[in-house]
Amino acid sequence: MDMNSYGTDTVADEDAYAGETNQTSHRYSPGQDEGGSCRANSRRGMTDSIKASYPPVESVRRALEILRTLNRLRIGTVGDLHAVTGLPKPTIVRMLDTLIADGYVARDNMCGGYRVTHRVKDLHAGYEGIAEVIEASRPFAIELTNSIKWPVGIGMLDGDAIAVHFWTGTISPWVHANTLLHNRPNLITSAMGRAYMAFCPEEERELLFQRIREKNSAFGSDQEAQHRALLANVRKKGYALRSPRTEPKRNITVAVPIRHGDMVLASMTVSFFITAVAPADVDERVIQPLKETVAKIESVIRFMRDGGSGMLPTSRDVSRMALAV
Amino acid sequence: MDMNSYGTDTVADEDAYAGETNQTSHRYSPGQDEGGSCRANSRRGMTDSIKASYPPVESVRRALEILRTLNRLRIGTVGDLHAVTGLPKPTIVRMLDTLIADGYVARDNMCGGYRVTHRVKDLHAGYEGIAEVIEASRPFAIELTNSIKWPVGIGMLDGDAIAVHFWTGTISPWVHANTLLHNRPNLITSAMGRAYMAFCPEEERELLFQRIREKNSAFGSDQEAQHRALLANVRKKGYALRSPRTEPKRNITVAVPIRHGDMVLASMTVSFFITAVAPADVDERVIQPLKETVAKIESVIRFMRDGGSGMLPTSRDVSRMALAV
DNA sequence: ATGCTCATTTCGGATGCTGAAACGCACCCG
DNA sequence: CGGGTGCGTTTCAGCATCCGAAATGAGCAT
Numbered sequence: 001m002d003m004n005s006y007g008t009d010t011v012a013d014e015d016a017y018a019g020e021t022n023q024t025s026h027r028y029s030p031g032q033d034e035g036g037s038c039r040a041n042s043r044r045g046m047t048d049s050i051k052a053s054y055p056p057v058e059s060v061r062r063a064l065e066i067l068r069t070l071n072r073l074r075i076g077t078v079g080d081l082h083a084v085t086g087l088p089k090p091t092i093v094r095m096l097d098t099l100i101a102d103g104y105v106a107r108d109n110m111c112g113g114y115r116v117t118h119r120v121k122d123l124h125a126g127y128e129g130i131a132e133v134i135e136a137s138r139p140f141a142i143e144l145t146n147s148i149k150w151p152v153g154i155g156m157l158d159g160d161a162i163a164v165h166f167w168t169g170t171i172s173p174w175v176h177a178n179t180l181l182h183n184r185p186n187l188i189t190s191a192m193g194r195a196y197m198a199f200c201p202e203e204e205r206e207l208l209f210q211r212i213r214e215k216n217s218a219f220g221s222d223q224e225a226q227h228r229a230l231l232a233n234v235r236k237k238g239y240a241l242r243s244p245r246t247e248p249k250r251n252i253t254v255a256v257p258i259r260h261g262d263m264v265l266a267s268m269t270v271s272f273f274i275t276a277v278a279p280a281d282v283d284e285r286v287i288q289p290l291k292e293t294v295a296k297i298e299s300v301i302r303f304m305r306d307g308g309s310g311m312l313p314t315s316r317d318v319s320r321m322a323l324a325v
Numbered sequence: 326m327d328m329n330s331y332g333t334d335t336v337a338d339e340d341a342y343a344g345e346t347n348q349t350s351h352r353y354s355p356g357q358d359e360g361g362s363c364r365a366n367s368r369r370g371m372t373d374s375i376k377a378s379y380p381p382v383e384s385v386r387r388a389l390e391i392l393r394t395l396n397r398l399r400i401g402t403v404g405d406l407h408a409v410t411g412l413p414k415p416t417i418v419r420m421l422d423t424l425i426a427d428g429y430v431a432r433d434n435m436c437g438g439y440r441v442t443h444r445v446k447d448l449h450a451g452y453e454g455i456a457e458v459i460e461a462s463r464p465f466a467i468e469l470t471n472s473i474k475w476p477v478g479i480g481m482l483d484g485d486a487i488a489v490h491f492w493t494g495t496i497s498p499w500v501h502a503n504t505l506l507h508n509r510p511n512l513i514t515s516a517m518g519r520a521y522m523a524f525c526p527e528e529e530r531e532l533l534f535q536r537i538r539e540k541n542s543a544f545g546s547d548q549e550a551q552h553r554a555l556l557a558n559v560r561k562k563g564y565a566l567r568s569p570r571t572e573p574k575r576n577i578t579v580a581v582p583i584r585h586g587d588m589v590l591a592s593m594t595v596s597f598f599i600t601a602v603a604p605a606d607v608d609e610r611v612i613q614p615l616k617e618t619v620a621k622i623e624s625v626i627r628f629m630r631d632g633g634s635g636m637l638p639t640s641r642d643v644s645r646m647a648l649a650v
Numbered sequence: 651a652t653g654c655t656c657a658t659t660t661c662g663g664a665t666g667c668t669g670a671a672a673c674g675c676a677c678c679c680g
Numbered sequence: 681c682g683g684g685t686g687c688g689t690t691t692c693a694g695c696a697t698c699c700g701a702a703a704t705g706a707g708c709a710t
Contacts, residue, residue, distance in 0.1 A: 039657050041402050041437040053659060056423040057698075063385040064427060064448070071451030075490055077366055078688060088669050093689065096662065098381040102389060108459070110466075111491045112366040112506045115456045116449075118629065122387070124441075124449040126396030131440045138435070140692065165400055166436045181437045304443065365687050367676065378689060383666075384698070403657060413700050418658065652710090661703070667697070673690070680682095 042170075062087060067104065072118055077113040130156055133258060133266045134166050134265045136300045141268070144293045145172050148285060150272040152293075153180045154258075157200075160211055161185060162192040162267060174276070178259045186246075187212065188219070188227060191255035192267035194240035198231040199257040200264045205231075239287055243269075250274060254287055256294045260301050268294055329356040350531065367495075387412060388420045395441055402438040431467070439610075455481055458583060458591045459491050461625045469618045470497050473611060475597040477618075478505045479583075480517045482525075484592050485536055486510060487517045487592060499601070513544075513552060516580035517592035519565035524582040525589045555622075564612055567596075567613065575599060579612055583618045593619055 060081055069084050070076050082094045099105040103119045134154065141152045145168040154166035161184040169179060187208065189194035197205055212219055234240045242253035253271035257264045270290050279283055394409050395401050406417045421439055424430040459479065466477045470493040479491035486509040489578045499576060511535065512518035522530055538546055559565045567578035578596035582589045595615050602610055 003421050038434070039436060041440060041657075041705065042434055052422045052426065054419045055424050055697090056426040057384050057388065057419060059382050059384050059697085060388040060420065060423045061427055063382065064429070068447045071447065071449065079686095089688075090669060091667090091692085093377040094382060094667085097377045097379050098385045101377065101381040104389070107365045107459070108463070108491075109363070109365060109367055109495055110463070110493055111459055112504075114365060115459065116452050117460060118452065118457070120395060120449045122393045124396065124445045126399050127441050127443065130399045132443070134433070134440065135431070135442060138433070139368070141435075164431045166433075168435055179437075210612055265335050280510055280514065291536055319354050320550050364675070364686080380666090414657075415659080415700060416698085419698080653708105654710105655706100655708080657704105657706080660702090661700105663699090665698070666695105668695090669692105671691090673688105676686095677689085678683105678685080680684105 020165075025285075030247060059095075062091060063098060066092060067097045067116070067120070069281035070105065070114060071120070073233075075111050075113045075115045080113070129191045130165050132304070133297075133301070136304060137166070137258070137266075137268070139166050140293045140297050140300075141166065142171065144168075144270075144289060146321075148270070148289050149174055150270050150286065151180070152290075153192070153269045153271075154266050155185065155269070156266045157196055157264075158184070160208075160215060161187060161189060163197060164192075189243040189246045191240045191242040191253040192269050194231065194234055195267040195269075196198075196235035196264050197255045198240060199259060201262050238291060240267075252282070253279075254290060256290055257298055258294055258301070260298065260305065264300070268297075342390075387416060387425060387615060391417060391420045392441070392445070394425060395439060396445070400436050400438045400440045400502075405438070414419045455490050457629070458622075458626070461629060462491070462583070462591075462593070462622045465618045465621050465625075466491065466493050467496065468612060469493075469595075473595070473614050474499055475595050475611065475614075476505070478517070478594045478596075479591050479593045480510065480520055480594070481603075482589075483509070485533075487515060487521060487538060488514060489517075499598075514568040514571045515579040516565045516567040516596075517594050519556065519559055519567075520580035520592040520594075521589050523559035523565060524584060528585050555561065563616060565592075577602075577607070579607075581615055583619055583622055583626070585623065585630065590626070593622075 014320045056146065065085055066081055066087070069081055073080055073084070076087050078092050078096070081087070083091050085092070089190075096105055096107070098109060100114075103117060104123075105114050106117050107114050114274055134157070137154055141154065145152050149172060151167060151169040151172040152170075153164050155162040155164040157163075164180045164183045167180040185192050187197060189269075197208055200208075209224060213224070239255065240255045242251075242255075250273055251271045252274055255267045255269040258268055268290065270286055272286060326429055345433055389432055391406055391412070394406055398409070403417050403421070404534075405571055406412070406421075418556055420477075421430055421432070425432060425439075428442060429448075430439050431442050432439050438608050458481070466479065472498060476492060476494040476497040478489050479494075480487040480489040482488075486605070488510045489505045489510065492505040493553055510517050511520060525533075534549060538549070546642055563581065565580045567580075570605050575598055576596045577599055580592045582595040583591045583593055593615065597611060
């Protein structure tokens, strides 16, 4: 099998901030699958095989097109939607009825048409956070793994630990763990936890310390003072290391925070065999590439949130938009 | 046939003030319409007639349920979605394929499941602004019209005029205009325009003046100075009146801004026959009720944006959410 | 290497969707 | 006030599409 034709180009389609702009409707080709099948939670195998088991459900696409269009129009009549989408009016009425039944759209005589309701926020509410960070980081994380060969992970604060939500071990030639996904590294001892706590806002750090004290009676004030000094050192160096006393001891793990404004959105990590990288080379071959990658990711996130057109407008932006012709 | 077994469902969780609280799944009742039919852009007739021409399209409801669930899960496998929704797995795969084809969802081995993409923002982008203001204002505007009998209108800045997007003339017993909807009252002479310009941030007001100067050569510096004085007076009184020199001269129109923070989201207006309300009664019977209504609306908007759970989180809130258990 | 889990695919059957055309309400104009 | 007209809504027949139990096989664990 030509399993190796993937790793070369990979991400060609998933590129940069624009994401899936190639809307050329990934067509359903039932007969000749080139990608074969691959479970979405596979820890090996390809990642981007363009493949679809089923042809898209047309009624769903139409409903989403109508909802999207109604969002653009703000307030729209059946005729407006017909003019923009070209869909037959009965279809539009049927879809609007469906959207109304689920509460996404309201029919309102007093504004002479249909409009979206607050419920559409449910269709979007999960994006900011994990999904956004992964979407922004993915191509760069893959690039980094291809470049330095060691696997890259991304984790976010989740309760009193870091939750690992992304891992490029699937494409690293030197994988040394089964998977990092769904691991929950400790806030105190893990590299990602340390990177997070070192760079998050002070107020949040205090909250986390308080929570750690409550849950862990063995964590006394002397440990806390010591840990605060450690975090200060992490801030100075710009990266965190895993405690050398935790497993796996054959590896070193480095982590750097992914930040936006004064917030830490996630931590990005690289880990490698101690014996494979000479101590003198670690900075050049791991830490600097990692820091550069994170810098790129942060600039993409900055662009997506503040510069891009897809941003949810603040009230000030609403006026700016209204002013624009 | 048991066509009426549709809405077992949902929306009971939809709470409070939000306007269309009667979301109890507008059931499709093919035979006995109680509401009859009514065009969505009718200027008379009822507004909330619970009626649906068609039964909801099931596939669309399922797709939206899956998308909503995936938003809650952040990252989810087919099994996760099956466990939460109870939908058969093939259906889930089909719907995910459809959502992927349109770019709303990505399948990502490196995070072991499916996740939503930035594109879901398109399904929501039209809510903030007009739709939000109308949704928040609607019940109060209706209450006000029922109370004072005169029709209420809501308009927002749109280019160099106010666009009227909402009007309760349909339920006012003393309608005196065919419709106000889709009118575009002038920024300088109309009550809504004056209310807007009086209370918007200074920076925005300068931009608007600049635009007016450019488009209207007859608007000299003396007129501008005079108008600035007028706006200062509007700020002092807390409401604006339509210029007495514009049509319709038999009416008086009053407007008050609907604000959030330092921004003006919209203007709310009441107009009435000069001869129907004695000058001494205007304040008590029109202006005060209008101001009270706007105050209620503003507090609802404040709650919806800053306090409610439906809010799109800022980066600071993301951490607050992550900290919460 | 073998078994087992679980995502994915297949396939037959019937449900549900499509959209042209008819309908009739509600506004407009004389 | 009363017909004309535009447009939102309804109907209906035909067939494309979707459903979901069961089979498949990829991928992980031991």
